[in-house]
Amino acid sequence: MRAPDTILPLDLDRVGFAVGERSLLDGISLRLEAGLRTVILGPNGAGKSLLLRLCHGLLEPSIGRVKWVGAEEGEKVRRRQAMVFQRPVLLRRSALANIRYVLALRGVPWHKRGAQAMEALERFGLGSLALRPARVLSGGEQQRLALARAWASRPDILFLDEPTSSLDPAAALSVEMAVREFHASGTKIVMTTHDLGQARRLADEVVFLFQGRLVEHAPAAEFFKEPRSAQARAFLAGELVY
Numbered sequence: 591m592r593a594p595d596t597i598l599p600l601d602l603d604r605v606g607f608a609v610g611e612r613s614l615l616d617g618i619s620l621r622l623e624a625g626l627r628t629v630i631l632g633p634n635g636a637g638k639s640l641l642l643r644l645c646h647g648l649l650e651p652s653i654g655r656v657k658w659v660g661a662e663e664g665e666k667v668r669r670r671q672a673m674v675f676q677r678p679v680l681l682r683r684s685a686l687a688n689i690r691y692v693l694a695l696r697g698v699p700w701h702k703r704g705a706q707a708m709e710a711l712e713r714f715g716l717g718s719l720a721l722r723p724a725r726v727l728s729g730g731e732q733q734r735l736a737l738a739r740a741w742a743s744r745p746d747i748l749f750l751d752e753p754t755s756s757l758d759p760a761a762a763l764s765v766e767m768a769v770r771e772f773h774a775s776g777t778k779i780v781m782t783t784h785d786l787g788q789a790r791r792l793a794d795e796v797v798f799l800f801q802g803r804l805v806e807h808a809p810a811a812e813f814f815k816e817p818r819s820a821q822a823r824a825f826l827a828g829e830l831v832y
């Protein structure tokens with residue numbers, strides 16, 4: 591179970607992000623609570639990846655504030671978060687060694703790393719591939735390895751940026767199962783996807799962006815059944831391209 595001293599919730603207060611004169615995100619106020627799986631939706635260029643990067647601390651807002659309610663900014667806040675990208679960045683060594691490496695960075699004693707790394711691999715169905723070079727694994731296996739590696743450090747929150755967009759449907763489903771597994775162990779999930787079927791399967795709540803603005807933040811069942819905004823209705827009908 592997740593320790594009660596989570597860094598969540600995450601509060602965004604009138605967050606904006608601009609590059610030069612161009613405003614890419616504007617006036618985003620949002621609270622992301624522990625527990626729920628949040629899926630960020632919106633057409634191409636709406637600002638979904640930027641929003642994830644701002645939440646994770648990879649980007650600084652131009653204006654407004656990103657605040658972890660459960661902790662002050664610092665090492666603890668960084669350690670309790672993880673992010674998985676569209677294409678995983680894996681080291682040129684075995685699956686097991688990729689996880690051992692992260693555990694070493696986290697200060698896990700040498701003699702405990704092997705068992706903890708195996709536990710993570712087994713949890714994500716990769717036990718039999720432990721000694722295989724990570725870079726020869728299939729796309730789906732690599733993405734599950736990225737999830738196993740993130741899970742090994744037991745984050746409070748996991749950000750995923752289109753984690754299945756380069757995978758075939760079967761591999762995408764295996765990654766979805768891994769995301770469920772991650773969530774079941776107590777981690778908050780925040781992800782972007784272009785796959786509306788996946789969003790319906792995984793989301794507890796939806797954050798819908800359009801042209802850099804937050805248009806809806808609603809329980810998933812409500813959003814998919816009766817979206818409040820014209821933009822979300824058009825998006826769900828496949829009529830809103832950008």
Ligand SMILES: Nc1ncnc2c1ncn2[C@@H]1O[C@H](COP(=O)(O)OP(=O)(O)OP(=O)(O)O)[C@@H](O)[C@H]1O
Nearest residue numbers: 609614632633634635636637638639640641782784
């Ligand atoms: N570093 C940057 N400099 C300038 N513009 C940027 C930068 N990063 C992103 N953008 C622009 O900001 C907008 C939002 O980008 P973002 O990647 O967040 O969109 P997205 O909703 O994730 O899109 P997609 O669904 O296509 O991945 C886009 O118009 C993009 O071109």
